[in-house]
Amino acid sequence: MLYSFLxxxxxxxxxxxxxxxxxxxKIQNLAKFFNIVRxxxxxxxxxxxxxxxxxLNLLIEAxxxxxxxxxxLDCDAVNVLTIHKAKGLEFRVVxxxxxxxxxxxxxxxxxxxxxxxxLIKELLPTxxxxxxxxxxxxYVGMTRAKEELYFTSAxxxxxxxxxxxxxxxxxxxxxxxxxxxxxxxxxxETIERFAPKKESPQPQITGIPESKLxxxxxxxIDDYLTCPLKYxxxxxxxxxxxxxxxxxxxxxxxxxxxxxFQFKMAGKNMSVADLLNTFKESFDPQGFLSELHQQxxxxxxxxxxxxxxxxEEKRNSKPVYIEKEFSFILGNNKITGRFDRIDMxxxxxxxxxxxxxxxxxxxxxxxxxxxxxxxxxxALAYKNVxxxxxxxxxxxxxxxxxxxxxxxxxxxxxxxKDKINEVSRGIRDRNFAATPTYMxxxxxxxxxxxxxxxxxx
Numbered sequence: 001m002l003y004s005f006l007x008x009x010x011x012x013x014x015x016x017x018x019x020x021x022x023x024x025x026k027i028q029n030l031a032k033f034f035n036i037v038r039x040x041x042x043x044x045x046x047x048x049x050x051x052x053x054x055x056l057n058l059l060i061e062a063x064x065x066x067x068x069x070x071x072x073l074d075c076d077a078v079n080v081l082t083i084h085k086a087k088g089l090e091f092r093v094v095x096x097x098x099x100x101x102x103x104x105x106x107x108x109x110x111x112x113x114x115x116x117x118x119l120i121k122e123l124l125p126t127x128x129x130x131x132x133x134x135x136x137x138x139y140v141g142m143t144r145a146k147e148e149l150y151f152t153s154a155x156x157x158x159x160x161x162x163x164x165x166x167x168x169x170x171x172x173x174x175x176x177x178x179x180x181x182x183x184x185x186x187x188x189e190t191i192e193r194f195a196p197k198k199e200s201p202q203p204q205i206t207g208i209p210e211s212k213l214x215x216x217x218x219x220x221i222d223d224y225l226t227c228p229l230k231y232x233x234x235x236x237x238x239x240x241x242x243x244x245x246x247x248x249x250x251x252x253x254x255x256x257x258x259x260x261f262q263f264k265m266a267g268k269n270m271s272v273a274d275l276l277n278t279f280k281e282s283f284d285p286q287g288f289l290s291e292l293h294q295q296x297x298x299x300x301x302x303x304x305x306x307x308x309x310x311x312e313e314k315r316n317s318k319p320v321y322i323e324k325e326f327s328f329i330l331g332n333n334k335i336t337g338r339f340d341r342i343d344m345x346x347x348x349x350x351x352x353x354x355x356x357x358x359x360x361x362x363x364x365x366x367x368x369x370x371x372x373x374x375x376x377x378x379a380l381a382y383k384n385v386x387x388x389x390x391x392x393x394x395x396x397x398x399x400x401x402x403x404x405x406x407x408x409x410x411x412x413x414x415x416x417k418d419k420i421n422e423v424s425r426g427i428r429d430r431n432f433a434a435t436p437t438y439m440x441x442x443x444x445x446x447x448x449x450x451x452x453x454x455x456x457x
Contacts, residue, residue: 002037003242006030013449016239021077021205024237031238083141094145096138099153100163105134138168208428215334216420218374224423226444229434231427233446241445245287249297250356252282253398254340256305257354260312261322261341272309276302304356304399311401319352320344328384330417333424337381341396348391351378352403359397365404369395372406376416379408 006012012030015023040055041047079091098104142149151169155162208214224231233239256279263270279301288294321342328335341352353375359365369375375393382390395404426432434452447453 002034003240006240007448012239013451016233016446016449017451027237027239031240034240083137083144086144087140089144090146091144092146093148093150094141095150095152096141097152098157099151099166099169100155100157101166102163104138104166104168105131135168135171138172142172205430207430210332210428213329213332213334214424214427215336216423217335217337218377221377221419221423222373224426225419226440227435228426228432229450229452230440230444230446232432233450236432239446239449243284243287244445245289245293245297246356248284248287249301252279252284253301253304253356254354255279255282257308257398258323258340260309261319264312264318265320265322272306275305275309279305300399304401307401308398317343326381326385328381330380330384330420331424333420335377335381335384335420337377339378339382342382342390345391348388349382349386350392350394351375351382351390352394352396353378354396354398356398359400359402359404362402362404365395365397365400365402366406367404369393369404369406373416373419375406376408376412380413380416383413 012027015027036056036059037052040052044051044055096104151173153163153165153169157163220231220235223234256275259278260270260275280298283298283301285294288297319341321339324339324342326337326339339351340354343350343352353372355368357368359368372393372395375395379390379393382388389408389410392405392407394406397404434450436450436452436454438454441447441450441453441455444450444453447455
């Protein structure tokens with residue numbers, strides 16, 4: 001419902017068609033909001049708007065209020081955030097503001113119902129625990145600075161009484177702070193406060209230095225090579241999308257097949273009924289063209305899994321790895337991913353990837369395996385992790401049961417290395433210009449909001 005509102009009103013399209021840092025931040029905030037909605041759906045007893053609003057209010061009351069996206073540390077701009085949000089981060093220059101009594105430290109407020117000390121099992125700290133905690137936060141704020149640290153305060157914040165400088169500043173700087181001359185605003189400065197606000201210059205986002213590692217997976221590489229703007233939508237802005245039915249169907253099939261092999265590796269038997277039940281539990285009924293279309297895809301999936309089950313029981317093969325994660329360094333890039341399946345033959349390893357594409361002939365399956373950049377990347381990963389090339393790589397098309405095969409040679413690895421370097425250079429230079437083509441745009445989840453999409457009327 002939320003996605004439909006954003007698309008049908010044109011709001012999401014308006015944000016993407018007018019690129020600016022402000023609009024990109026709005027898109028990222030929307031993506032974060034979608035994640036909150038998704039997390040709520042996983043735990044909610046009643047998946048209703050009123051229940052979600054109550055859930056959101058509880059998050060805010062508990063202090064977990066995520067109104068803005070995390071600071072982009074590659075952006076040369078002022079990042080305004082609380083000390084709690086700044087934990088673990090470092091900045092070249094840090095300003096700690098409003099350092100006066102009553103603001104930092106914040107006044108201690110007693111709980112409406114205090115817990116008696118005799119009921120507390122932990123050792124209680126001696127002294128004023130509230131001040132100790134505020135002092136700890138002050139220290140956290142100070143240590144976020146790498147080069148310069150500024151303390152700022154004012155005597156007059158608009159109230160009836162003048163403010164005294166924070167005791168923490170005195171502790172950090174010494175009594176000499178009390179002797180600093182307080183400067184009053186001149187009459188001209190007071191008048192200038194009422195001048196119209198000036199437009200802030202747009203911060204310039206610099207490129208990513210060569211010394212910094214970039215994490216890339218096959219999907220990152222594929223997205224960028226298909227269209228750099230698509231990569232930005234998916235991996236940087238995280239523009240919310242409605243998942244395509246092929247993705248939902250493929251994920252459910254993959255989950256069922258993976259669980260079957262995990263049972264086999266553990267020496268357990270899985271019945272065909274358990275296999276189909278796993279598929280059913282993972283089959284999310286969203287994004288399909290109609291209820292009839294959904295039922296038909298579910299039926300096809302069940303038939304494919306029954307055929308898969310019978311074939312695998314006859315084959316009686318036992319993989320050595322299922323869903324094995326990998327990572328390796330290539331130049332200034334960290335390549336990550338996951339092998340669907342690895343079998344070990346007498347001559348070496350066989351890497352297999354599961355697909356739900358509709359393939360009807362062995363010739364077509366072999367052609368897809370030979371053209372697969374993903375399989376070449378997996379061969380490169382295997383060599384970097386295990387020190388040798390696999391004897392072959394395969395695509396297992398689950399619906400037909402046909403397995404396409406290809407052998408990767410050393411010379412073939414150079415192709416994928418060139419692609420990785422091409423993608424890495426583009427991302428480092430922040431080159432996200434659209435490269436639309438009819439076929440790419442036809443299958444792109446962002447074609448309805450992208451201002452560059454080529455769509456046949």
